[in-house]
Amino acid sequence: MRLALAEASAALVSGDVPVGAVVVRNGEVIATGRNERELHEDPTAHAELIAIREAARVTGDRHLTDCTLVVTLEPCVMCAGAILAARVPTVVFGAWDEKAGAAGSVYDVLRDRRLNHRVEVIGGVSAEATSAMLVEFFEQRRSRVEER
Numbered sequence: 001m002r003l004a005l006a007e008a009s010a011a012l013v014s015g016d017v018p019v020g021a022v023v024v025r026n027g028e029v030i031a032t033g034r035n036e037r038e039l040h041e042d043p044t045a046h047a048e049l050i051a052i053r054e055a056a057r058v059t060g061d062r063h064l065t066d067c068t069l070v071v072t073l074e075p076c077v078m079c080a081g082a083i084l085a086a087r088v089p090t091v092v093f094g095a096w097d098e099k100a101g102a103a104g105s106v107y108d109v110l111r112d113r114r115l116n117h118r119v120e121v122i123g124g125v126s127a128e129a130t131s132a133m134l135v136e137f138f139e140q141r142r143s144r145v146e147e148r
Contacts, residue, residue: 014039021047023055031055050081074101082108094130
């Protein structure tokens with residue numbers, strides 16, 4: 001989670017929501033990602049998708065069946081779909097997303113028995129640190145809007 005937090009912090013440089021992700025295989029980080037939606041004006045440039053794409057490139061396989069995705073924020077529905085498509089078996093995340101989470105808070109896409117793949121979900125890891133970074137980001141954003 002420490003590496004995912006570092007990626008999240010790096011997202012702040014481009015004004016992106018501080019979310020970071022890493023893909024781990026056999027105890028080794030094989031891919032990283034951070035939110036880059038603002039940086040690239042791309043609504044799909046979520047940290048999870050960037051990390052999954054990189055992991056698939058590194059492994060030469062679109063199925064990441066021996067990998068774990070670690071992310072600072074509970075994945076959204078779009079990212080949950082990508083996690084399922086990549087057959088990632090385990091997702092570890094920090095902060096719960098009570099507005100758009102798809103790993104147990106609002107939706108539970110990753111463990112939906114109607115789908116062809118289910119994921120082991122471990123939520124709330126380093127939740128204080130991951131939540132604090134997000135809360136601070138949005139408080140600063142609101143302050144800038146109010147100053148205008």
